[in-house]
Amino acid sequence: MAPVDEFIDAPGRHWLVLSGISHHFQPDRRDWRENNPGAGIEKEFTGTPWVATAGYFRNSYDRNTFYAGARWMPLALGPVRLGAFGLIASGYPSPVLVLPAASIQVGRVGANLVAIPNLPGYSGYLGLQVRFAVD
Numbered sequence: 001m002a003p004v005d006e007f008i009d010a011p012g013r014h015w016l017v018l019s020g021i022s023h024h025f026q027p028d029r030r031d032w033r034e035n036n037p038g039a040g041i042e043k044e045f046t047g048t049p050w051v052a053t054a055g056y057f058r059n060s061y062d063r064n065t066f067y068a069g070a071r072w073m074p075l076a077l078g079p080v081r082l083g084a085f086g087l088i089a090s091g092y093p094s095p096v097l098v099l100p101a102a103s104i105q106v107g108r109v110g111a112n113l114v115a116i117p118n119l120p121g122y123s124g125y126l127g128l129q130v131r132f133a134v135d
Contacts, residue, residue, distance in 0.1 A: 015042040015131045017112070019057035026123035033062045040067070042131065049074040049083065060125065063091035071112070073103055080104050085114060108133035 019038035024030075040055015051071040059065040069087030076082075085099040099114040110131035118124040 012046040013044050014134050015044075015110070016040075016134050017042055017053065017055060018130045018132075019055070020128055020130060022060055022125050022127040024060065024123040024125045025118050029123050032060045032123065032125075033058065034060065036060065036127070038065070040129075042071070049081075053085070053087075059091045061091060065089050065091040067097075069097075071101060071103065073101070079106050085112075103131075105131065 017040040019036050019040070022032070022034050022036050024032040024034065036057050036059060038055060038057025040053060040057075043052045045051070049072055051073065052069075053071060054068040056064065056066050067087045067089035069085060069089075071083060071085050073081035073083035081103045083101055083103075085097065085101045087097045087099070088095055089097050099116060102113045102115075104111055110133075112129040112131065114127045116122075116124045
């Protein structure tokens with residue numbers, strides 16, 4: 001049996017990412033789409049807190065979103081990593097997105113969670129993706 005650390009830190013893996021759901025804190029401000037289907041890929045870089053990511057999903061504005069960017073996850077608490085996504089993405093008022101993030105992985109399965117607080121003129125939200133190792 002492999003040590004637990006091997007299942008938590010499998011450097012250099014490629015991941016299939018399935019976008020799924022979001023929850024908005026101020027649903028009365030707009031008819032937000034909270035079912036956000038999509039798929040993407042992630043590539044971890046051995047020995048660094050960086051993960052490259054690209055993909056597609058249907059966003060909360062009910063628009064197509066194509067994105068490319070990176071996750072920077074420098075803080076670790078067991079299998080949980082904390083950091084941020086930095087993305088260039090279509091379908092949003094601004095094409096540049098910087099989102100606080102958490103990621104968890106155990107073995108060949110993981111999840112990404114982004115969270116934005118309520119901001120003036122914008123509803124905060126939680127967004128969830130599920131990840132599966134492909135190598």
